[in-house]
Amino acid sequence: MIKHPVSVAGILLALFATAGTALVAVTNDLTADKIAANEREALLRSLVALVPAESIDNDIVTDTQIAHQKDLLGSDETLVYLGRKQGKPVAAVFSSVVPNGYSGPIKLLVAVRTDGTLGGVRVVSHKETPGLGDKVEENRSDWIYSFNGKSLSNPEYTRWKVKKDGGDFDQFTGATITPRAIVNAVKNTLMYFDRHGESLFMDREKATKK
Template sequence: MKLALFALVTLGAVSLTQALSEGRIEANRQAHQDALLESLAPQGTARLVPAPAGDQGWQALDESGTLLATLQPSSALGYAGPVEVLVALTPQRRVTAVRVVDHRETPGLGDAIERRKGPWVDQFEGLARRQLDLAPQGAIEALTGATITSRAVIQAVNEAVLAAGSPRDTPDASNQEPSP
């Protein structure tokens, strides 16, 4: 009887704590996402808006509503589970930045995909889709000891580029994928 009462009180305390902190947790999650989006948006961005209906991601627009960048989420299966990324793309679909949002890769090996742990993801900057492969076919050097993780990030970035659609016309660019 005492054990059942203790379990009931403990369950009530945990449930109350969850209910009281749920809003704060969601607010912190949203603030983190907003900060990440703002850090990837190019200079001159006046506002970030959700992608058109049916699409995931966000668009960075200038004061006149011209598209400056697309911020596209994506994921792929890594060594220890899904690797979630956020990819910033120019209107011509060149990668300007990649940030790993969540993963469960091996500490000390696969976790080097995080920008705070190393510059590995910086090698994606400026690349077009046809360059997004491991060297020598592509421009990406794999993480030593973490080839599966490296391939997962590359796959997620490729899928983000495809999900973002075809390149957009801009006043100074054609609809063709830019050359390296």
């Protein structure tokens, strides 16, 4: 006859709990490096789509700087990836935020070359309405490619609006708020780079030399 069945059951449960915790810990240890590597590879693919691999020779994923200007970049701290070749600046990719999308914030990657032209723009995440606002995705339409090569002077500054507002950029039928917000965010990112782009690269170089 088993004595103290409650105690035995408690011990068994504790053993199972310990074994389960150990198994989860081991699994996490085994998969953490793989997950990190996959995330890095996905980020690198996004970055080289905007800044071609042959145009830089540094590790753009780790060569970063933090930009501080919420009114232009959408957040208090904006991570900026810096592309260089032979130590010379090539392009900066801003992880800008559109705070006023139709259904919430929209996260972007905005690549600006050192001559002030756009290497391209990609939407990283959003909550826009399927079939309407989600046309900002490159697999939904080619609208996002309309930024390629543009600058603050092409089109001229006052034309950085959707056509409904008298600008040069298309909007979507039934969804003007989303493209309007993205056009404005990209323009603001260009403005930030125009004012602070050089210092972004210089600040990073100073930090590296310390």
